[in-house]
Amino acid sequence: MIEPDLIRDEELEKLLIEIAELYGYDFTQYSKASIKRRVNRICVIDKFTSFAELRYQLIKQPSYLQRFIEEITVNVTEMFRDPSFYKALRDDVFPQLGTYPIIRIWLAGCSTGEEVYSLAIIAKETNLIQKTLFYATDINPSVLEKARDGIFPLSQMKLYSENYINSGGLKNFSDYYTANYDFARFNDDLKQKMIFSTHNLVSDRSFNEFQLIICRNVLIYFDKDLQAKVFKLFDDSLEHLGFLGLGSKETLRFSQLDKHYHQISTEKIWRKQKEDKRLIKSNHF
């Protein structure tokens, strides 16, 4: 690319296979154009003069793997990112979830947790937080540590508060946290129903049944086949009439599952069709 292009496709492919064999982290099905850009960037930032140097560091220095994963997987996130998405959750999805005795929500690729605190706030404001369980997972244990703490930079609160209001929030956003020096510590009552755990979408299996699965801005890094595999994982983990929420540029449209799901609004939220409709369809096979 325009950054000095240090990497050839075959070399990258080989390295990703080596990493998978050595460490069990399989990035071979991450979207090619994009991962190449990421790896190139690591070489530039960490001042490797050749691809061989990066490879040597990765193979000989297991501690460097963490750094590599972080650069490859990108963990930028926000509270109430894309406010209209959260508005649709608040207005269209949560009222439906209210009919269940226990609500299980899976946030896959939750990064540092801004998303799960946003959801907890909506659950609280729709009076559902007491019967909701939030399973927040990510491939990267260090982002989960931060998510568990629920402490975010105070400098972000202006943006988050605007997002919150645009998503239909009616309270005073600052009631949800305590400011302490440069940080905002989110209230414990939001955290009580959160369960954090590592989960690798590439290699780990379904671990429960959910009424709502949210996986935003993660699939965008995966190639088509891996995306299909993960959609299958979500389908296996979603109850009938459950909801699936994706990132603003991600879609079920190009997937096999599309015919069993119905997009409920202009937002990227789909609802799994009833069992009987699916049976009728599968009887044709």
Added chain:
Amino acid sequence: MDTIFLIGGSAGSLKVLLEVLPELSANLTFPIIIILHRKGYVDSQLVNLLNAKTSLNVIEPDDKEPLSPGNIYLAPPDYHLLLEQDKTISLDFSEKFNFSRPSIDITFSSAVKIFKENTFALILSGANADGVEGLKAVKANNGTTLAQNPITAEVNYMPLQAITQSKIDFVLNPSEIAAFINKLNVS
């Protein structure tokens, strides 16, 4: 479908697009990708504006959207638009490149890896140097490079940079662009 036509533009280029789009043939046999640095356009506004000007389909693509002939793909704000070997679009949310996201350089260089010598890349009016590196990549792969005639550009910096820093095959006035594109149609 082995041809791709890429258009990159910044300040002053919307005007040119609004002139070119209505003149495009209604049955183009290849896709067009437009990378605009846009400021102040809310998400769907620009795509609607462009759609109103042409019978071709102007799309702001989702990730994994397959390219199809006769469609015009407009890079969504805040994502780099890359192409994959199977001619689908990959959207990429990584760092800005040369202060831009979407970056013209990134899309041009990514597209020419897939479409090779059948890549056409045009730079329009604009106030920065985004595109120069992309044009170099296009040229290095024997693609065709084009620039808006700087005299006709509202802001001539970008086409001037393109012309002086990289090798440009055709310098076109806005009124000549549509005809050039239509002539690439294979019947």
